Amino acid sequence: MSDRRESLQQVVADLREYDCIDDAFLAKSFTDQLLILDVEQEAAIPESVLETLRANDLRGIESVYGEDSEAHSVVGDVGDVTRHHFVDVQTRGSHQSYVVDQ
Structure with a gap:
């Protein structure tokens, strides 16, 4: 496991400790690594969680991919x-794609 992935696994473990977070896990979307947060419906993501995400170079998917949305991470x-996706901007574009050339 890479150092970056280990670091993000620790972030995931820390985020799972929040009462409003039902689950947190890592996933991959084409060439990007994502951190997924499942937050209780109607609950806002605590500012301390957002600070942790920013400090670890994780940004809301909508803001990274340039979508015009007030909810920068809600999928x-x-x-x-409610599922929120955050892109690991530290390694953005460096993951092997699932697309297979023919």
């Missing part, structure tokens, strides 16, 4: 939670 509701 949508999944069951009883």
